[in-house]
Amino acid sequence: MKIFTAAQIREADAFTIAHEPVSSTDLMARAAGKCADWLLDRFAPVHPFFIFCGKGNNGGDGLVIAHRLLEEGYQVTACLLEYGNKASEDYIYYYRRLQQQYAGRIREIADVTGFPELPASAVIVDAIFGTGLNKPIEGWLAGIIHKINDQHGRHTIVAIDMPSGLMADASCRNTPVIQAHYTLSFEFHKLAFLLPENAALVGEVQILPIGLSPDYITHTPVRYHLADKEMMHTIYMPRPAFAHKGTFGHALLVAGSYGKMGAAVLSAKACLRAGVGLLTCHIPRCGYDIMQISEPAAMSVADEVHEHSAHFHEQADARYKTIGIGPGLGTATATARSFEKLLTCYKRPMVIDADALNILSVYPSLLYQVPAGSILTPHPKEFERLFGPSANDFERMELLSKQAVRLQLYILLKGRYTAIACPDGAVYFNATGNPGMATGGSGDVLTGILTGLLAQDYAPKAAVLLGAWLHGYAGDLAAAKLSQEAMTAGDIISHLGAAFLECFY
Ligand SMILES: NC(=O)C1=CN([C@@H]2O[C@H](COP(=O)(O)OP(=O)(O)OC[C@H]3O[C@@H](n4cnc5c(N)ncnc54)[C@H](OP(=O)(O)O)[C@@H]3O)[C@@H](O)[C@H]2O)[C@H](O)CC1
Numbered sequence: 001m002k003i004f005t006a007a008q009i010r011e012a013d014a015f016t017i018a019h020e021p022v023s024s025t026d027l028m029a030r031a032a033g034k035c036a037d038w039l040l041d042r043f044a045p046v047h048p049f050f051i052f053c054g055k056g057n058n059g060g061d062g063l064v065i066a067h068r069l070l071e072e073g074y075q076v077t078a079c080l081l082e083y084g085n086k087a088s089e090d091y092i093y094y095y096r097r098l099q100q101q102y103a104g105r106i107r108e109i110a111d112v113t114g115f116p117e118l119p120a121s122a123v124i125v126d127a128i129f130g131t132g133l134n135k136p137i138e139g140w141l142a143g144i145i146h147k148i149n150d151q152h153g154r155h156t157i158v159a160i161d162m163p164s165g166l167m168a169d170a171s172c173r174n175t176p177v178i179q180a181h182y183t184l185s186f187e188f189h190k191l192a193f194l195l196p197e198n199a200a201l202v203g204e205v206q207i208l209p210i211g212l213s214p215d216y217i218t219h220t221p222v223r224y225h226l227a228d229k230e231m232m233h234t235i236y237m238p239r240p241a242f243a244h245k246g247t248f249g250h251a252l253l254v255a256g257s258y259g260k261m262g263a264a265v266l267s268a269k270a271c272l273r274a275g276v277g278l279l280t281c282h283i284p285r286c287g288y289d290i291m292q293i294s295e296p297a298a299m300s301v302a303d304e305v306h307e308h309s310a311h312f313h314e315q316a317d318a319r320y321k322t323i324g325i326g327p328g329l330g331t332a333t334a335t336a337r338s339f340e341k342l343l344t345c346y347k348r349p350m351v352i353d354a355d356a357l358n359i360l361s362v363y364p365s366l367l368y369q370v371p372a373g374s375i376l377t378p379h380p381k382e383f384e385r386l387f388g389p390s391a392n393d394f395e396r397m398e399l400l401s402k403q404a405v406r407l408q409l410y411i412l413l414k415g416r417y418t419a420i421a422c423p424d425g426a427v428y429f430n431a432t433g434n435p436g437m438a439t440g441g442s443g444d445v446l447t448g449i450l451t452g453l454l455a456q457d458y459a460p461k462a463a464v465l466l467g468a469w470l471h472g473y474a475g476d477l478a479a480a481k482l483s484q485e486a487m488t489a490g491d492i493i494s495h496l497g498a499a500f501l502e503c504f505y
């Protein structure tokens with residue numbers, strides 16, 4: 001699914017009205033009607049509704065919703081905020097309709113003292129500002145936002161299109177924004193919904209299709225995308241009937257050090273479960289028995305050094321389709337040196353994670369040696385160590401995309417919505433996964449999956465999108481069976497098979 005900017009959404013709106021048989025007022029009726037359907041489905045008539053309306057088209061949506069709920073016999077107060085701006089044409093149209101039929105249900109509010117007393121079980125609908133917000137909310141309107149937020153623990157707050165005060169494409173940190181329990185948004189996700197800094201503001205997001213022009217949607221280029229199941233079906237490659245283990249590549253995993261062999265084992269198991277043909281693990285001498293016993297399907301090569309690996313560059317030759325490096329590796333100087341040498345001799349796309357990323361952040365010039373098309377998988381701290389701090393999440397997304405272009409790499413930034421930046425600057429968000437995966441070893445599993453997919457000849461972009469999707473999907477299946485609390489990284493691996501089956505069989 002494409003993620004459009006606020007300006008593009010306005011364009012899509014205008015394009016639809018110009019090219020499809022729908023007027024602007026009808027499009028508003030359709031969009032707001034979808035919200036009304038959702039509210040009617042969710043809340044019984046015992047809930048009194050307070051619908052706060054601004055004077056733009058978001059407010060117009062609020063007026064349509066108020067009218068519809070009144071028609072259905074609900075108790076509704078339409079709270080119209082009179083802050084001086086000229087109302088939009090569609091707002092005026094629906095205001096007149098409401099005024100004619102339900103004048104008694106309209107309440108004009110011109111300062112914060114006009115904020116209504118809310119009875120028990122009231123539902124607040126926020127239709128104050130949507131994608132047209134162009135500056136932070138100030139003055140008494142900010143007071144209304146705070147009053148609504150004060151009700152967060154007592155009443156359900158449903159935002160229409162966007163929580164008011166939030167901008168689709170820019171940070172609103174430390175400005176007044178509605179804290180919604182639900183956001184009913186039209187047609188597309190907004191970038192703002194996918195960034196951690198807004199997690200407490202948007203609540204549960206429901207995307208409601210409103211029939212914007214498919215022509216516009218198909219032909220308008222965007223930087224941000226939300227990965228979906230449909231996309232995975234275009235990526236996944238069923239196995240040929242005459243396949244043998246040579247068909248699915250030989251991967252080298254460079255991982256583990258004294259006290260961190262678990263990371264190497266998790267990564268190896270995940271790589272095998274992702275379907276690699278053959279796997280060799282380069283591990284420190286201390287980890288040899290551990291790996292051989294924990295994962296008999298993997299071959300092991302022990303380093304000359306006991307506690308960490310220092311000679312893996314000697315291994316890295318054309319036999320290996322790809323290399324996954326980093327889980328539990330440690331950052332000993334000898335390990336860093338071997339990594340440097342590996343980067344001079346091995347030129348295929350590889351997967352770089354954890355301590356291998358930490359080595360890159362200590363020796364940043366090595367970043368230029370990383371083979372084009374490789375996949376880096378930092379969490380936010382590792383990302384900051386590699387590329388520096390950002391003032392907010394929007395700037396971090398810019399930086400992510402810029403670095404992927406500059407280095408011609410795939411950079412996967414872990415999070416609730418993991419963001420995957422591509423060498424052409426495009427960024428894909430992954431929506432599978434859950435907080436149960438915020439546990440030690442989860443990243444090692446991802447590295448194993450990505451390495452396994454690259455070895456099977458998935459192109460790096462396909463591997464990183466599919467790998468992130470499957471990792472989150474398996475995590476969701478594990479959480480459904482075991483709970484988010486009790487699941488461990490190993491459970492993600494044991495649900496990978498079910499994830500393949502559910503998604504592709
Ligand atoms: N996506 C679609 O195709 C559809 C969306 N719909 C709804 O329309 C809104 C967007 O409507 P728009 O009128 O463009 O914008 P808003 O309603 O969000 O607000 C615009 C008015 O607000 C003023 N403004 C902006 N920022 C502030 C502020 N900080 N303080 C005070 N006033 C502010 C702005 O005035 P300016 O003079 O500053 O320009 C406007 O008066 C979208 O979100 C959907 O809800 C349609 O219903 C259907 C199709």
Ligand SMILES: [K+]
Nearest residue numbers: 126129162164
């Ligand atoms: K709103």
